[in-house]
Amino acid sequence: MKPKVTIEDIARLAGVSKATVSRVLNERSNVKAETRERVLRIMQEQGFVPSLAAAGLAGGRSRLVGVLTPPFTQPTVPEILRGVAEAIEHTDYEIVLYSTNAGQSPTTIVNRILALGLTSCLLVIQPGPLTPRLLQLASQGLPVVVIDDQGPPPELPSVGIDNRVSAYQATMHLIRLGYRRIAHLQGPAEFRCAQERYQGYRQALDDAGLPFDPALVFNGTFETASGRACAVALATLPLTERPEAIFIANDQMAFGFLSAAEALGLRIPQDLAVVGFDDIPLSAHVRPTLTTIKQPFYEMGRNAVELLLSLLHGPATQPVAGAEGGYQPPIRIQLPTRLVIRESCGALTLHRRQEQEHSLSDE
Amino acid sequence: MKPKVTIEDIARLAGVSKATVSRVLNERSNVKAETRERVLRIMQEQGFVPSLAAAGLAGGRSRLVGVLTPPFTQPTVPEILRGVAEAIEHTDYEIVLYSTNAGQSPTTIVNRILALGLTSCLLVIQPGPLTPRLLQLASQGLPVVVIDDQGPPPELPSVGIDNRVSAYQATMHLIRLGYRRIAHLQGPAEFRCAQERYQGYRQALDDAGLPFDPALVFNGTFETASGRACAVALATLPLTERPEAIFIANDQMAFGFLSAAEALGLRIPQDLAVVGFDDIPLSAHVRPTLTTIKQPFYEMGRNAVELLLSLLHGPATQPVAGAEGGYQPPIRIQLPTRLVIRESCGALTLHRRQEQEHSLSDE
């Protein structure tokens, strides 16, 4: 291996001290233009790239962003990560990836990450509740940005969507299509987003003056299997009690629902309209294709990085633990979602739609 | 932020020197058992975790594995990465992720990675040819493992599959189903795997005594669009010249083919049987579901990490540049693939199959 070019080499070649080279490196203002030029040229010539490790050690802060992710096979993750990676690319930071692959305790992982001292900030992609440890660290000044879920009061700077409004739109879409008995398959209660989506659903019913029937709300786990279970449960309902449509809290469950429905001879959307939530890649390919709320995962990744870096550079990085005065809630970036209309909601089968507009006007 | 516990703190608390603590840390043998115990206990109590950054700096080698990947949205990547992440988790290494998101030159990226001095080894997920720079570095002793593609003679230690044999199986499967005119949509020539798959296809035809018709080989780019283009090209062929089946060099193109075929009124598998290659998640969900060769991506990731670490620890890590004597080709781990039979090849529609065997005998 060729010996690495160090700051010392550059200093010698440029006839200056290491300190000056370091200043050039960090774009400090107090270096004579001429000197800077020379140093930069030499660095260029020598192909010098400063060691992140050394810089981190010496400077006390590092140029590494720790990214904590669920397994990549969770279908929303790759897009988010793509956004993260792309945003990082435009900076001089790098990504250290901590995948919570196995079922380790998140707290353990977080501890390990930080103790390693590599990264000085953290990007957490975590659907579901945050660990107390993370909150504690953040309150101690660790820059953290969370993608996706958020505890009741926003606890950490985060990037996400408005689940309530999005769910409202999804449900309202079904209502506008003329469906009146609309079921909901919700996510697990510990997920904040599951609750919010449920609320959006309720609100839409209310606003449309539709009665709410608790029997039409099913509990899911956000996993495919619970979608299947829900379809089975629906199919066993007496015909008169069957809903005409269902808003399913994520696409993963919707897939399970779709496949079970097919097996049960339930035609989608003719017998039952379905709207999902997420718009992951598969959603455009299942049969029938899934009408769903598109989450801007890529943008979420990008925005999260930007937010994190602004936190890092920004002034207010030091919310002293326990400090009371001047509390301001953590920044939350809320990105817009979009309803993607495909086959499963029945909107594309026009004659059907017209029928429904009739029945709507009856109201 | 709480002040980090350093090796010095531990040393003081244990009443030993930093050097001794370091020895314990690195599991050197020459520490009295009693001392080791004490130090370990104190480290435990203090929740001490050594700084990777400092260790890397001081030791000249680091515990960071650089992983160079294509964008995560390339569908084969997440599974590989999952394998990588899981394998890493069992070690005390961490992953630094370099995603070649934008269209930057790979050489630039590689240079940057190494110059950063963070990582002392590299895992390259790169379909397609390797950059000369990478080869050069590897020959200088940088431990590198490549996943997937491989230049004509294996140039670097790598993990992958036997593309030739797998393609052979795919094609042979079609042949066994009774198809005789079998087309091939191949990947771009600069991809080694594309060539090998083509060879496997040829070989299968030969072995089955089927004539090879160059007009039935189409050039693709491994992207969806070229699958569509191929379907269009096929559809314009006079009926008599149309193939009965096609082996498509990757699933991505197969999807394009499938969707275009549908639009063109070409029924799969009745009018044309299709076999793909990769078995990415979508493959089980497109309509018709895709018969394909399953690549063990997850295992590839795991094996690559293991290979890389063994290279790192192993003795022969120093192939001095230019050294001639005792050359041994780089290790290649070849993982088995599997033919996954789904709808698109027609094997599942039995009656239909019989029909075809009839029409076959007519020829």
Next chain:
DNA sequence: GCATAATATGAAACCGCTTTCATGTCAAGG
């Protein structure tokens, strides 16, 4: 023309750990 401030640069300490080299200790060997 000289005091004073602003600007540019260098010397050296330091970040947390590894490693070399020196030192100290103790058991075996003569």
Next chain:
DNA sequence: CCTTGACATGAAAGCGGTTTCATATTATGC
């Protein structure tokens, strides 16, 4: 009882940067 090692440990020198503090240089004001 005194070597001779083997073993255990400590002191100190880095690793490649950053940062503080001091110093040298130049610009500014009166």
